[in-house]
Amino acid sequence: MTALPSTFATGLSRGRVELLMFLRDRTALIFTFAFPAMLLLLFGTIFGDSYDQTGVSASQVYSASMIAYGILSTAFVTMGAGLAMDREDGTLKRLHGTPITATAYLLGKTALVLALSVAEAAVLVLVGVLIFDMPLPDASHWLTFAWLFLLSVIACSLCGVAVSALVRHARTAGAILNVPLVALQFISGVFIHPITQLPGWLITVASFFPVKWMSQGFRYVFLPDSMKTLEAAGQWELGRTALVLGAWCVVGLALCLVTFRWTERDR
Amino acid sequence: MTCMDAIEVRGLRKTYRGHEAVRGIDLSVARGEVFALLGPNGAGKTTTVEILEGHRRRSGGEARVLGVDPGTGGRAWRARIGVVLQDTDDAADLTVTEMVRHLAGLYPDPRAADEVIELVGLTEKRSSKIRSLSGGQRRRVDVALGIVGRPELLFLDEPTTGFDPAARRQFWDLIRALATEGTTILLTTHYLEEAEALADRLAVLADGRIVAEGTPANLGGRSVAGAKVSWRQDGVARSEQVSDPTELLRKLLDDGADLTTLTVTRPTLEDTYLNLIGAQR
Numbered sequence: 001m002t003a004l005p006s007t008f009a010t011g012l013s014r015g016r017v018e019l020l021m022f023l024r025d026r027t028a029l030i031f032t033f034a035f036p037a038m039l040l041l042l043f044g045t046i047f048g049d050s051y052d053q054t055g056v057s058a059s060q061v062y063s064a065s066m067i068a069y070g071i072l073s074t075a076f077v078t079m080g081a082g083l084a085m086d087r088e089d090g091t092l093k094r095l096h097g098t099p100i101t102a103t104a105y106l107l108g109k110t111a112l113v114l115a116l117s118v119a120e121a122a123v124l125v126l127v128g129v130l131i132f133d134m135p136l137p138d139a140s141h142w143l144t145f146a147w148l149f150l151l152s153v154i155a156c157s158l159c160g161v162a163v164s165a166l167v168r169h170a171r172t173a174g175a176i177l178n179v180p181l182v183a184l185q186f187i188s189g190v191f192i193h194p195i196t197q198l199p200g201w202l203i204t205v206a207s208f209f210p211v212k213w214m215s216q217g218f219r220y221v222f223l224p225d226s227m228k229t230l231e232a233a234g235q236w237e238l239g240r241t242a243l244v245l246g247a248w249c250v251v252g253l254a255l256c257l258v259t260f261r262w263t264e265r266d267r
Numbered sequence: 268m269t270c271m272d273a274i275e276v277r278g279l280r281k282t283y284r285g286h287e288a289v290r291g292i293d294l295s296v297a298r299g300e301v302f303a304l305l306g307p308n309g310a311g312k313t314t315t316v317e318i319l320e321g322h323r324r325r326s327g328g329e330a331r332v333l334g335v336d337p338g339t340g341g342r343a344w345r346a347r348i349g350v351v352l353q354d355t356d357d358a359a360d361l362t363v364t365e366m367v368r369h370l371a372g373l374y375p376d377p378r379a380a381d382e383v384i385e386l387v388g389l390t391e392k393r394s395s396k397i398r399s400l401s402g403g404q405r406r407r408v409d410v411a412l413g414i415v416g417r418p419e420l421l422f423l424d425e426p427t428t429g430f431d432p433a434a435r436r437q438f439w440d441l442i443r444a445l446a447t448e449g450t451t452i453l454l455t456t457h458y459l460e461e462a463e464a465l466a467d468r469l470a471v472l473a474d475g476r477i478v479a480e481g482t483p484a485n486l487g488g489r490s491v492a493g494a495k496v497s498w499r500q501d502g503v504a505r506s507e508q509v510s511d512p513t514e515l516l517r518k519l520l521d522d523g524a525d526l527t528t529l530t531v532t533r534p535t536l537e538d539t540y541l542n543l544i545g546a547q548r
Contacts, residue, residue, distance in 0.1 A: 002376045003375060004342055004343065004346060004374075004375050005372060005373060005374075005375065010373055013369060013372050017358075017365070017369050020360070020361065020365070021360045021361060024360040024396075025360055089355065089357045089359075090352060090355030090356055091355075091358065093322065093352055093355065094350075094357055095373075096321075096322065097320060097322075097345065097348070097349075097350030097352070097413075098345060098346075098370060098373045098374065099345040099346040099373055099374060099375070099416075100373045101342065262322075263322055263323075
């Protein structure tokens with residue numbers, strides 16, 4: 001008998017099909033994709049210049065922080081809602097009748113999420129640079145951007161897979177996923193910065209989740225070094241950021257392995 | 268258990284929250300056979316098939332599908348079966364060709380996508396999005412996806428629900444063609460004429476149990492059930508139930524009865540079936 005196709009090859013083939021379907025579904029395209037860019041335009045315009053003493057405008061701070069939101073919304077929501085949808089419309093059941101592996105399926109979703117996140121980040125950076133005059137960073141900052149971006153996408157995607165196990169029906173997915181999404185935006189320094197305006201205990205809570213570290217990291221990448229005084233620790237804390245995000249990747253992977261199932265639970 | 272059988276089931280049970288959906292089923296389906304599971308909605312057909320496909324865990328009993336326990340069947344086993352599910356709504360934004368090609372890529376030795384699309388009669392629709400197809404065409408895509416991996420055993424769960432009569436006949440031809448190629452087929456249906464047209468053997472499921480098993484011709488003692496002879500004599504409707512109508516017919520000829528009104532009927536599969544599931548209610 002001929003050998004079964006490899007998990008990697010079928011994962012790539014899934015990724016291609018996922019991307020094709022996403023691009024053809026205009027509603028998904030507009031809502032997951034254009035929404036963060038629209039928020040950035042709104043926030044950046046409404047809160048024009050509040051940090052003049054540092055020479056950095058609020059809109060530039062938003063441009064940097066919003067990349068964390070962009071990744072969260074593409075990775076966490078696309079993954080979480082996508083899995084719930086695939087469970088409901090029969091995609092998972094159909095695939096489970098074939099020799100595909102769960103890893104190949106998730107690899108395909110990850111490829112989709114990665115592509116969307118790259119595009120999302122590019123749009124946000126472009127808006128920041130073209131509309132709010134955010135200066136582009138140097139090479140060493142881009143290197144930080146690369147690992148920060150990858151860790152963020154992986155951590156958020158894996159958490160999305162895990163949370164999708166709590167979603168019973170695809171139509172409630174948006175509502176359920178939005179609770180952690182919006183709450184974390186507010187307490188993690190994405191919508192409200194300097195984060196030090198928040199009560200200390202709330203910052204502590206936020207520090208347990210990835211978003212605070214993601215937005216802080218992207219501010220390091222795109223803002224002048226002097227802006228670190230506005231962070232919770234008065235430092236950029238890159239090492240700790242890598243550690244927390246890495247830990248979330250591990251936790252997410254574990255949750256994902258425990259909770260992933262092809263079909264709805266047998267009643 | 269002989270290893271010649273494609274499906275061997277002994278005492279299969281499935282309980283959902285204390286409700287027994289399947290209550291001890293025995294089944295064997297030989298290789299190359301077309302076997303129909305017939306029964307009203309809620310009889311346990313889909314549960315049984317989903318256990319055999321490896322989609323659900325059984326609560327009790329033994330099951331072997333192509334010699335493998337479906338509860339633990341791995342990738343190599345899945346490559347040998349084909350599954351046509353009920354009510355799927357996936358891949359609506361892909362074209363027929365894209366989806367068939369994609370699924371083909373998951374199997375070790377798939378059929379060519381064009382060949383499968385031709386086989387299910389969708390060549391003209393191959394570049395259409397699945398979303399734009401009619402219910403019957405969609406179902407044919409499901410079949411194409413079920414057979415693209417060249418399965419030895421194909422599961423068809425109520426494949427023609429919602430078809431118009433012409434589409435149903437076309438579909439039957441397709442299933443017959445697959446059976447001719449040697450594919451073993453397990454079909455569930457609540458259409459009697461479908462079971463009669465396609466199945467070599469069938470079993471009637473009611474309330475989680477098999478209440479009768481046989482060929483379409485002899486199910487439930489149908490072949491020995493006798494005949495009902497009806498006619499009119501002197502303007503009066505008459506009828507008689509006999510095991511062999513020959514003698515009665517000869518007598519009627521001699522008596523000069525009005526034979527333009529004569530009918531001889533045996534119980535249809537439907538009569539037998541309604542009788543079988545009625546007995547369970």
